[in-house]
Amino acid sequence: MGREFLERQGIEGAQRDADLLLSHALGIDRLRLLMRLEEPVEEGERDRARELLVRRGKREPVAYLTGEREFYGRGFAVGRGCLVPRPETELLVDLSRDEARRRPLERIADVGTGSGALAVTLALEVPGAVVEAVDLEEEALAFARRNAEALGASVELSLGDGLEWLEARGPFDLVVSNPPYIDPAVAAQLAPEVREWEPAAALFSPAGDRDLWVRELCARAGAGALGPGGLLLVELGYDQGAAALEAARAAGLEAHLEQDLEGLDRVLAARRA
Numbered sequence: 001m002g003r004e005f006l007e008r009q010g011i012e013g014a015q016r017d018a019d020l021l022l023s024h025a026l027g028i029d030r031l032r033l034l035m036r037l038e039e040p041v042e043e044g045e046r047d048r049a050r051e052l053l054v055r056r057g058k059r060e061p062v063a064y065l066t067g068e069r070e071f072y073g074r075g076f077a078v079g080r081g082c083l084v085p086r087p088e089t090e091l092l093v094d095l096s097r098d099e100a101r102r103r104p105l106e107r108i109a110d111v112g113t114g115s116g117a118l119a120v121t122l123a124l125e126v127p128g129a130v131v132e133a134v135d136l137e138e139e140a141l142a143f144a145r146r147n148a149e150a151l152g153a154s155v156e157l158s159l160g161d162g163l164e165w166l167e168a169r170g171p172f173d174l175v176v177s178n179p180p181y182i183d184p185a186v187a188a189q190l191a192p193e194v195r196e197w198e199p200a201a202a203l204f205s206p207a208g209d210r211d212l213w214v215r216e217l218c219a220r221a222g223a224g225a226l227g228p229g230g231l232l233l234v235e236l237g238y239d240q241g242a243a244a245l246e247a248a249r250a251a252g253l254e255a256h257l258e259q260d261l262e263g264l265d266r267v268l269a270a271r272r273a
Contacts, residue, residue: 081139116144222251241265
């Protein structure tokens with residue numbers, strides 16, 4: 001019934017979403033849900049499931065409805081006011097771990113941390129590093145604090161302008177960032193789950209300049225936010241690669257692009273000499 005309702009609302013992956021929401025309403029995992037298919041559902045459970053399905057039909061993201069999204073094998077609390085972590089962002093963690101195997105990383109910065117997915121994961125995956133993170137929105141930082149505490153990660157969190165903070169707090173051995181890079185002109189093309197629910201400041205590049213954040217991050221990295229040999233990793237939109245390389249080289253950084261599983265230029269890797 002849940003799948004059919006969501007299909008009528010035009011929801012892609014209706015069966016998956018219905019299973020996730022019913023599992024959440026019943027307080028069980030999806031495997032246990034399959035085992036309960038023939039068991040009766042209590043009225044309270046049915047009401048909770050119905051409410052979640054109605055909200056999903058209005059395009060509220062599943063992650064907001066369940067209050068959690070998995071990132072790098074861990075569950076992160078999310079909700080209105082913070083960006084939902086995406087699988088493609090896990091490439092930043094993979095590259096950071098590769099860097100940690102090459103040389104000691106004493107200080108790591110996450111600019112625009114949102115839910116804290118990157119900062120918390122790096123604090124757990126790179127033992128011994130001091131991880132600091134910043135966000136402009138207190139609402140997002142509240143989720144980051146909650147996630148750090150729940151997952152037992154030591155992260156220094158700050159409220160403020162990420163670029164100014166980075167300049168003031170450097171130098172770092174590693175700086176990571178998943179900045180807003182979507183052109184506001186294409187907002188109408190985004191799924192309603194993204195366009196109408198997730199924070200615009202975390203999605204859309206300011207003043208319609210898609211490459212602004214990349215240029216500014218590179219400029220500050222080259223000016224001293226990175227220590228000698230330090231590495232900047234920035235997630236990119238699918239067509240930002242050329243502009244990102246130009247920005248990094250203009251800042252005096254050695255740079256290349258890393259591709260995601262679909263072969264798209266996904267991360268700018270820029271190193272200070």
